[in-house]
Amino acid sequence: MNRREFLVGAGCIAAAAGCRSASGARRAAGSRAKFRLGMAGYTYKDYKTDAMLDEMQKLDVHNLCVKAFHLPLTATDAEIAEFKAKCAAHGVVPYALGPIDMYTDEDAEKAFAFAKRFGAKLIVGLPATKGKTPVWTDRVANYELCKTISALCDRYDIRFAIHNHGPDMPQCFPTAESIVEAVKDLSPRMGICLDIAHEYRSFKDPVASIRKYGEKIYDFHLKNLTTDATRMPDIAVPLPRGFLDLRAIVAALEEVGYDGCCSIEYEAAYDNNTVPLAECVGYWKGITGE
Amino acid sequence: MNRREFLVGAGCIAAAAGCRSASGARRAAGSRAKFRLGMAGYTYKDYKTDAMLDEMQKLDVHNLCVKAFHLPLTATDAEIAEFKAKCAAHGVVPYALGPIDMYTDEDAEKAFAFAKRFGAKLIVGLPATKGKTPVWTDRVANYELCKTISALCDRYDIRFAIHNHGPDMPQCFPTAESIVEAVKDLSPRMGICLDIAHEYRSFKDPVASIRKYGEKIYDFHLKNLTTDATRMPDIAVPLPRGFLDLRAIVAALEEVGYDGCCSIEYEAAYDNNTVPLAECVGYWKGITGE
Numbered sequence: 103m104n105r106r107e108f109l110v111g112a113g114c115i116a117a118a119a120g121c122r123s124a125s126g127a128r129r130a131a132g133s134r135a136k137f138r139l140g141m142a143g144y145t146y147k148d149y150k151t152d153a154m155l156d157e158m159q160k161l162d163v164h165n166l167c168v169k170a171f172h173l174p175l176t177a178t179d180a181e182i183a184e185f186k187a188k189c190a191a192h193g194v195v196p197y198a199l200g201p202i203d204m205y206t207d208e209d210a211e212k213a214f215a216f217a218k219r220f221g222a223k224l225i226v227g228l229p230a231t232k233g234k235t236p237v238w239t240d241r242v243a244n245y246e247l248c249k250t251i252s253a254l255c256d257r258y259d260i261r262f263a264i265h266n267h268g269p270d271m272p273q274c275f276p277t278a279e280s281i282v283e284a285v286k287d288l289s290p291r292m293g294i295c296l297d298i299a300h301e302y303r304s305f306k307d308p309v310a311s312i313r314k315y316g317e318k319i320y321d322f323h324l325k326n327l328t329t330d331a332t333r334m335p336d337i338a339v340p341l342p343r344g345f346l347d348l349r350a351i352v353a354a355l356e357e358v359g360y361d362g363c364c365s366i367e368y369e370a371a372y373d374n375n376t377v378p379l380a381e382c383v384g385y386w387k388g389i390t391g392e
Numbered sequence: 393m394n395r396r397e398f399l400v401g402a403g404c405i406a407a408a409a410g411c412r413s414a415s416g417a418r419r420a421a422g423s424r425a426k427f428r429l430g431m432a433g434y435t436y437k438d439y440k441t442d443a444m445l446d447e448m449q450k451l452d453v454h455n456l457c458v459k460a461f462h463l464p465l466t467a468t469d470a471e472i473a474e475f476k477a478k479c480a481a482h483g484v485v486p487y488a489l490g491p492i493d494m495y496t497d498e499d500a501e502k503a504f505a506f507a508k509r510f511g512a513k514l515i516v517g518l519p520a521t522k523g524k525t526p527v528w529t530d531r532v533a534n535y536e537l538c539k540t541i542s543a544l545c546d547r548y549d550i551r552f553a554i555h556n557h558g559p560d561m562p563q564c565f566p567t568a569e570s571i572v573e574a575v576k577d578l579s580p581r582m583g584i585c586l587d588i589a590h591e592y593r594s595f596k597d598p599v600a601s602i603r604k605y606g607e608k609i610y611d612f613h614l615k616n617l618t619t620d621a622t623r624m625p626d627i628a629v630p631l632p633r634g635f636l637d638l639r640a641i642v643a644a645l646e647e648v649g650y651d652g653c654c655s656i657e658y659e660a661a662y663d664n665n666t667v668p669l670a671e672c673v674g675y676w677k678g679i680t681g682e
Binding site: 160161162340341342343349376377378380381382383384385386387388389390391392 | 451631670
């Protein structure tokens, strides 16, 4: 007696398979999430590449913005190929590179040449001038370098998303608005990597920013933060436990037709973040319809 | 110069606090989840009580259906008080007891007397007769015992939810329907602890069952399962990765005005389930509006 006969015999199920009720509880075929979930490489700054990819596979996350500490810009073609093979073996698509800090034309050219060798179509970065002190928060937006980058975008057919870094770096693209202002006369391939927590910490409403600058958003850093919006440093919390209403964020992204990745940048517990990240991933799937 | 002055000076934020935009991204005050999330004690069958409560606190889950392996029915009043104090210290409400297997009137009386001493208002259980073999799946529904339990419910003012156990135990309340049939002429304090995976595995549509028997559902076991609905044993998967559309389940629970707990019963990785449970918790918060 096989399992089915056993069940039928027990009166538990109808004999004919066709009698199974049309199940409202069954997940609709082809249903999918509204957005591609990803990881910002910075989330794994204390993980080596193999460990990071194992973590992503375990957490069912399939898109990665690659940071230099996982693959340096000096990587050879063979090293790039090995990195991409590892990603593929873990079901991970390295969809972009960065954020990459840039100070000079040479920095920018090196980054674009690397992106071309890598096959990336998107770089996230920060065109800056070093400040009066070596403190990273003293950096200043580098508008001349933006022009160089703009030309490189068009030469390589690669998009460049400037990352807003909030009030910690007030002179260097703190907000989406400051980025749009800087790129408005440059290549359309230049846009924003919107970090919603840094945006909020700059006393901007991320929902309004998404609505206003939606078509210029090329990458997206997903995080949440505690209620004290002025807190420095920013305190990361699992996505469902923070102050920002991520449902409203998702609705705004839908409204503007965002089609990039939404990548979790979890800035805490860098060496042991599996549990909070699992909560983040579950929540994001929950609010985006996966 | 304080932080605020620094930001204002940098032109990053408006000087007047009132200038902060009315933030659409800010979580609405007083927003709360539709349902109380809980844990079925069985999820932690391989954890001792202290470790279980630590896990629940870490995962931000605050309701527990207490299994006997965390607090036996032989516990003294002092042991009960100690258990409840530990729960309180971890922000956990022990909202019910069970599931408790019962075979005789004495078993039932012992359980209700214990529930009264504990202060529980709900017992989850299974009134059964042992089968011809000691195999647990051979048990048979005990309708006479249901009558005893019904009287105990009314005497103690405690509700009793019979747990549907699916096709593994075809003669012992496999489905919600079989439970409703058994209790329809008994105390209104008798109802169902609906296990949606077991219900689905019995070729019943959990959404239809919730709609049909909603007012008799007193407790709820939340899980998901792989696509092979006839698989034995049931394979647990994190909530967002399973076959059941939990959104449809949530909608049905809302429709019928369910006001009990939804408790995760995660039947895998019993000794190391923190990561999948974090994903479950995040997902449930995502789909229930927390």
